[in-house]
Amino acid sequence: MQKVERPKTLKESALASLRDAITSNTLKPGTRLVERTLCETMGVSRTVVRECIRHLESEHLVKGIPNSGFVVASISEEEAREIYEIRALLEGTAVKACSKVITPEVISQLYALHDDIALHLSKDDIKAALKLTTSFYELIFKTAEKHVAWVLVEQLNSRISRLRAYTLSAQGRKTTGPKDLYDMVRALEEHNPEAAVEICERHLREAYDIASTIDKGSDT
Known part of the structure; x- marks a missing residue:
């Protein structure tokens, strides 16, 4: 028998919606989160909105401003x-380990994910591309059996997705980013850990160079 998926609660759906709006940069840094507006937009109660905001505060996506509410x-x-820096350490280790044990089946899955990422970016569907990119890296980490490392990545994923959304706004990144992922899969397919790690690190350096020049807003 197949496992039955548990339906999302109202709070989980609202939380995912609000998180997506922030990580995709639809809600930009410094934007004030007005409870009444969020209630009307998402069709949920103030209690649900407050719970979502508190949860996102724990993910460092939302910040409380004294006497001004949350932004x-x-x-x-x-x-x-x-x-x-943390990503370079964790992803480099995972990619190196993955290259030694990767199977043709996983290679096919990574190529398929790459194709989907490139397709959604070509259509400016940033939200879908961000989720697929997370799945791409998750597959690498889990194939490498770096489960603890993936837990650490997951704790940063909301902020990682925000930075990806920023860098994708740079000219050409929507094509160079997927190309790096493709080259990484090729190196994994060839069981070449040195090349795979080099491409991974290059990809992160390029992303950081872009992110460091972008105004990521103010909390005030």
Whole structure:
């Protein structure tokens, strides 16, 4: 028997909707989160909205301002640099391990994910592309059996997705980004850990160079 998927609760659906709006940069840094507006937009109660905001505050996507309520948090240059440094360590380790054990089936899945990412970016569907990119890396980590490392990545994923949304606004990134992923899969297919790690690190360096030049907003 197949596992029956548990339907999402109203809060889970609202939380996913609000998180997507922030990570895709639809709600920009500094945007004030007005409870009444969010209630009307999402069709949920104030209780649900408040629970969602508190949850997103724990993910560092939302920040409380004294006497002003909550706003969409910004990502400082220092935070962005540290996130990319952590990603380089974790992803480099995962890619290296993955290259040694990867199977043709996983290779096919990675190529399919790459194709879907490129297709959605060509249509400016950033939300879908961000989710697919997360699935791309999740498959690499889990194939490499780097489960603890993936848990650490998941804790950063909301902010990682925000940074990806920022960098994708740069000219040419919607094509160079997927090309890097394709080259990475080729290196994995060839069981070439050195090349795979080099491409992974290059991809992150290029992304950080773009992210460091973008105004990611203010909390005030």
